[in-house]
């Protein structure tokens with residue numbers, strides 16, 4: 001069997017930067033990872049608690065290890081661990097351990113390991129106090145205002161994002177906070193010992209407009225996260241958002257903003273996350289974001305942005321993950337997105353039998369784990385035992401890559 005060398009397809013690979021996700025299930029999986037918690041339908045354990053435990057606990061208390069003789073990777077294991085008293089975080093060993101001071105020798109996770117954020121601790125204890133239920137949705141549990149705000153910032157799959165690691169600003173004045181809260185905007189510190197603020201307009205989206213943005217200026221130094229998605233703001237309001245120098249996350253999805261407003265956004269040099277989903281922004285708009293070198297995630301689903309515009313920005317911002325949402329896999333295998341890590345997989349899966357083992361796994365966002373198929377993909381081949389009809393297509397693909 002012929003092995004394809006890197007040079008045969010490196011030209012295709014370098015066209016599209018490594019983080020740009022355009023096609024197929026990987027983009028789909030990623031879109032799922034990045035979406036916001038659905039407060040009405042997502043489950044408290046499955047979508048909020050489990051991801052936190054997976055990120056910070058199950059490496060030691062999971063399927064592979066049972067440090068302290070407990071496992072926390074699924075409901076059965078958690079019940080068996082017997083460290084949670086339903087409805088009573090104060091009496092639960094689980095909560096006692098996570099609330100210990102960082103330098104206490106019994107604190108969980110242990111010192112030096114990936115720690116829980118203050119928000120994550122609050123979410124875990126809230127879930128326990130609400131009965132540590134494994135089935136209920138977030139909406140079925142009672143949540144105090146503080147928890148609601150934390151929940152609005154949860155992205156499914158990623159748990160609560162880390163607070164930015166920069167020098168903390170002086171605390172915002174209580175009067176300024178009260179004025180903003182009284183307008184219905186949810187505003188609070190990112191964490192108890194963190195003076196940065198997060199503001200969310202979810203409760204007043206129908207009436208929040210450019211004047212509302214102006215009202216945030218008194219806390220300009222402190223505001224790190226701002227969610228004005230689905231509000232009535234326009235390009236003019238972005239001029240005031242540009243005066244929030246410490247913004248790291250900005251949600252503008254489903255607003256009326258256009259390319260004309262993007263030069264204002266381009267001034268937010270600390271921006272790490274920008275969501276433009278469902279706006280009129282196009283290639284000309286995102287081309288102006290090239291100086292935002294801290295940008296790690298950009299969402300442009302259902303906008304005027306094209307693959308080419310995204311690829312252009314990607315070459316200026318190689319570390320940024322530009323999420324175009326899910327699209328039909330390209331008909332021409334040569335056009336499928338590929339990169340150093342996935343090799344020819346996108347092209348290969350496109351010619352696999354749709355209802356065969358590889359095709360089915362792919363449709364579920366997975367990669368077939370049969371030994372024969374894993375080996376074939378690794379060698380830039382398709383397993384012809386499982387995909388006997390792909391023989392000709394495979395030969396054609398190889399031929400096209402040689403040119």
Ligand code: HEC
Pocket residue numbers: 053056057058059060061067068069070083093094097098105106108109110113116
């Ligand atoms: C680096 C490994 C490690 C990580 C990560 C870790 N633990 Fe532990 N955990 C241990 C060890 C070792 C013990 C046993 C020693 C002890 O009790 O302190 C333990 C004990 C415990 C106990 C006491 C069990 C009992 O019955 O007495 C609880 C509760 C606990 N861990 C919860 C957690 C939670 C919750 C997390 C995540 C937020 C976590 N742990 C993360 C290593 C870890």
